[in-house]
Amino acid sequence: MLTTMSLFRPTLFVSTIPSFLLRFCHSHSHSHSHIDDAVSSFLHMLHLHPAPPIIKFNKILGSLVKMKHYPTALSLSQQLQFQGEITPDIFTLNIFINCYCHMCQTSFAFSVLGNILKRGYHPDAITFTTLIKGMCLNGEVRKALNFHDDVVAKGFQLDHVGYGTLINGLCKVGETTAALQLLRRIEDHTAARPDVVTYTTIIDSMCKNKLVNDAFDLYHEMIVKGVSPNVFTYNALVYGFCVAGQLRKAVGLFSVMKMENVKPDVYTFSTLIDGLCKEGNVKQAENVLALMIKEGVKLNFVIYNTLMDGYCLINEMSEAEYLFKSMARGGVTPDVQSYSIMINGFCKAKMVGEALNLFKEMHCKKLVPNTVTYSCLIDGLCKAGRISNVWELVGEMHDRGHSESLMSKMEDNGCIPDAVTFVTIISALFEKNENDKAEKLLHEMIARGLL
Structure with missing residues (x-):
């Protein structure tokens, strides 16, 4: 585990890009015209005198990152460093960190952090959030949590995006309790107050771990704190109640969504229909389907398969067969699961x-x-x-x-x-x-x- 001192020890920025990155850059940049344009513009600006401001270079590097051409961005950044009159700023260095993190090179990313401190820049919330996201992407969630503690101990602050990233990482590896503890620590911090995404992430994790009652309590807490649930919050809870066999509560939440003007999506409908069908309550599932059609939500193969399975469960094969034949007319091609459901029935x-x-x-x-x-x-x-x-x-x-x-x-x-x-x-x-x-x-x- 990295210590606090090793995290913040100023180290020289790694200026030598591995040769495989350059090969990657050359093999990919010529395949898309917009990549070629970005590289050409960057190289053209490098040879201008006086040189354009660093913000112009950052814009091109940022566009390459958005297109996920991380090696290309790093290859260009190497050439940028050789131009003595062009000084990378905090935004440039944050871009470097982002590239290294997405390429699973967190050690190089921390070298850039050292370079930021050496240059006298102040790491911002984006710097820390990017590093935390990189560690989470690489499966180093506990290291990310310890890094957060080091950062806070040194007087730095994360924003709600940074905390949301860390909480999401914890939930993805099943550390729901740790995620909830972190949420409790920041609930009253103005700058980092959790938003609907953060609450929903933990609620979803709780529901997947069959802690739906705890998730429902947290749902009420977020409302009391003035955070309005969105469709993803309700989807997580509807799923949790369906899996727990608490169909009445799932249907009740569905009604609450309508009262709160939160429009159900296809996942909401399919989850509820699946839960009702598995309980043998196909008639009520039909009512939900009718509402779905009325709302203009298009049926997909999941809905068809779920209803067919429900009809097969109660031995209504004529209804199941009608639905199966209706799929093609509705523009949905039956898949292997569709056929397996019917063959089983x-x-x-x-x-x-x-x-x-x-x-x-x-x-x-x-x-x-x-x-x-x-x-x-x-x-x-x-x-x-x-x-x-x-x-x-x-x-x-x-x-x-x-x-x-x-x-x-x-x-x-x-x-x-x-x-x-x-x-x-x-x-x-x-x-x-x-x-x-x-x-x-x-x-x-x-x-x-x-x-």
């Missing part, structure tokens, strides 16, 4: 012929079946006594490398393999000379008491 409804037809249709459309597709169809075929079809599918699965997790995938999709399923697949494996896998399944069958 047909098999559970003992409509194996329809399931096989869809499977053949997948092949015609060059859609590659996944383990879910195979497991559902094989289970249905086993229970329907279609042994020859099972052997063909087991062989196809083996060729595609799917056969290892067959039984677990069946159970994940609500297909409980019985003795018939086991025996049929074991026989098919022996037929294909997959003896080791067949014996493994045989032992699993015995362990389950299916003799």
Whole structure:
């Protein structure tokens, strides 16, 4: 771990750019005319006498950074340093830090920080935020938190963007408690007071960790403190309540959104529809769908798949099939998941012929079946006594490398393999000379008491 002294020890700026960066620059800058224009303008200004102000060079370097051409920006900055009459300012050096951080070169980024201090410049909030973001991007979140403590101890201040960046980094690695503690430290700081993005980041992390009640408490806190929730705040909470099986609260929040004039987006609708369908409440999901259409939110394949799965769950295959056929008319192309949902539904409804037809249709459309597709169809075929079809599918699965997790995938999709399923697949494996896998399944069958 870097100490406070090592973080702020003035070091010479690394003026020698590694050769691979220059090669990267030359190989990429000529492929896009706007990159060529930026490089040409920069080189032209370098040879003007008197030289233009540094702000002109910063503008070009900043545009290259926005286009994510970090090596190109650094290559140009090397030439800038050789011009004695042009002095980089704090904005130039911040750009260098940003480039190094995005290229996972945080040690070079800290060398630039040392150069800032050596030149007598004062690092600003952008400097610290960029370094913290770089450490978070490189998976050094704890180091970023310690760096923050060093910075504050030395009398420097971060703004709400810097704290938001650090809190986001903590949440992404599951350090929600540390993120909340940091939030408590800055809630009353005027310059760094957390905004809706910061609160929402922690609320989202709490919901993903199934701490939805804690997230709901924080949601109320932010309102009391005068921070208005946005659609992302509500989306996180709706998701959290749906996952926790608290559908009534999820629907209640949906109503609150309308009262607060926060417009639900496609994610809000799809999350709520998914939660209702998984609880078997497809009729209420239909009402949400109707509202979605009324609001002018376009249906995507997630919505279609979710509703089809809901209809299959309650064995309303005619409704599911109608939706499946409606996808193309609505401008949405069914994907592998769409077909797998329908094949699973047909098999559970003992409509194996329809399931096989869809499977053949997948092949015609060059859609590659996944383990879910195979497991559902094989289970249905086993229970329907279609042994020859099972052997063909087991062989196809083996060729595609799917056969290892067959039984677990069946159970994940609500297909409980019985003795018939086991025996049929074991026989098919022996037929294909997959003896080791067949014996493994045989032992699993015995362990389950299916003799």
